[in-house]
Amino acid sequence: MATTGSGAMEPAGGPPRRLQATNPRYGEKVIQGLLALCGILSVLTTTAIVISLIGPTIGFFQIVPVGDFLFGIDWTPQFEPPSFGVLAIVAGTLNVALWGMLFAVPVGLGSAIYLSEYATPRVRKTVKPVLEILAGIPTVAIGLFAASFILPEIIQRFWPGDFLGGVDKPFMALAAGLAVGLMVVPIIASISEDAMSAVPSGLREGAYAMGATKAKVATRVVLPAALSGIAASIVLAISRAVGETMIVLLAAGSTPNFTFLPNEAVQTMTAYIGVTATGDISTGSVDYESVFAVGSVLFVMTLAMNLVSIRLVRKYREVYE
């Protein structure tokens, strides 16, 4: 079609018409370059993060030995002599994240299975946006909720007496943990639900035809088939829980404490950065540089989890989409 058509349009025996654009369109190239620059800015942001972390971190390690930092369990920067054992605040971070995930994984995953396998389309259409509201609530509001409701009205009311030494402290890892859990429930529910909905219905129908019950289809067929998506959502949720600042500042306290007990006040890495690096800290002091060293640990931990999560999501997309 195309060849005969163009042949008909040209005057017989005339010179072949050039198909290139009549002008070089430099403007197009300039625009493409500018847009590429916008994309590159994201890479520059990451580079800037790494650069701004590395400099002061190296300065910090010239004063505090790397081994003392990475393997010490006493974090007492204000003492004389100060001790910078990051494990104390790493433990605080993991303590909060642990209790958060113990709440968020069953609740988020249960919600995802319910929405994907059990709920009628109408229920799903109402419940999903409502859960997403939860994802949009500023964390300072959730932190306030943790300190003024979860701790006094739930934990202190239902804690079994003097178990583990009682719960009369004003700050507690468990209160922050539950609030962080509430914060990440929508992440787990939403990503896991997407992954389960992407499982082809033929797999479900096959299982039903073999006589499987609904619960069996959900747990033995859909769950394993959506496993990489679910794992991605949980890893991302842990990364969020580890990086959360305002909730832990309001509910977990600022006492570095190498413990995994839920009823202790702890300080997380983010809380340390948040209370130490406010306005008046002097550049170049050990305290200033310790913020960047802790920031580096936090960045490396979350980076590892994010990359795992991105890879897992890509995997389930490849299988079913």
Add this chain to the structure above:
Amino acid sequence: MTGPAGIPNERTRLAVAGARATVAASLKEQPRRDVVLNATFAGLLLLAVLLALAGLVALLAQAFVTGAPALGVDLVTNVPSTLHPENAGFRPAIIGSLELIAGVILFVVPIGIGAAIYLEEYADKTRWWNRAIEVNIQNLAAVPSIIYGILGLAFIVRGPLDLGFILAAGSLTLALLVLPVVVIAAREAIRAVPDSIRQGSLALGATQWQTIRAQVLPAAISGIATGVILAVSRALGEAAPLLLVGATVFVTFDPTPFSGDGYSALPVQIFQYATRPQEDFQTVAAAGVIVMLAVLLAMNSFAIWLRNRYEQRW
């Protein structure tokens, strides 16, 4: 098969009854154990959903019940106070937050959309550097917000840009924080525009940029706008990075973008009230949460309306 008077004979009747019983036993009723397990499982799932919803409801109810006594016009017109909770307000914080998000919008709209257009329309996905940009943006979206605070402190407030502790530095920090959100949302909106639109435009002789400007962007604009609003509402509620770039000063005047006198933001001000030991300041903090949630609700409702009103179905 039948007896003399049309009555089924005894043997047939028994055979039919037996067969029916067997079929019923295997099909009609599930084993009791399965019934119980199924119901328990469904009940647990429902419980999970209800727990999540109850958390949300309790959070909102708690804020309203605690904050209600402090609600009023004074709350948004009064300046903060460390001594008189009954007079404490959020005026400088609210103005600071509005200026912060105005700066965020100025920064992320052109750059976020530009990056999204590049990645969707121009980038060759088989090239490693384009894939690297993509993974990089996905990772940036999940970097803890306090890390952006460190970036702001070391790179924007001090270091290369050296802006000092001014509101514009806070704005730039928040903009970098939400930029990946805008890029990801804008990419999805652009991807949803069918290729036939582009091919039609190109076939009529439009250049690639003319196609993008006149066809792709108008078709994707509602999705992009929704993404921008969601990103801005995240910026509005974010406090952690602002702690590091100067928003913690006690401010009783209306902040301006480039003044070195300091600035404040709504979530940071709420945090500062919440950390005061006096009970009355908790009330002020909760009232601030109500104000913040009201603004966010308005913004998100607008985003949903926008999406429903202008969404294109292809």
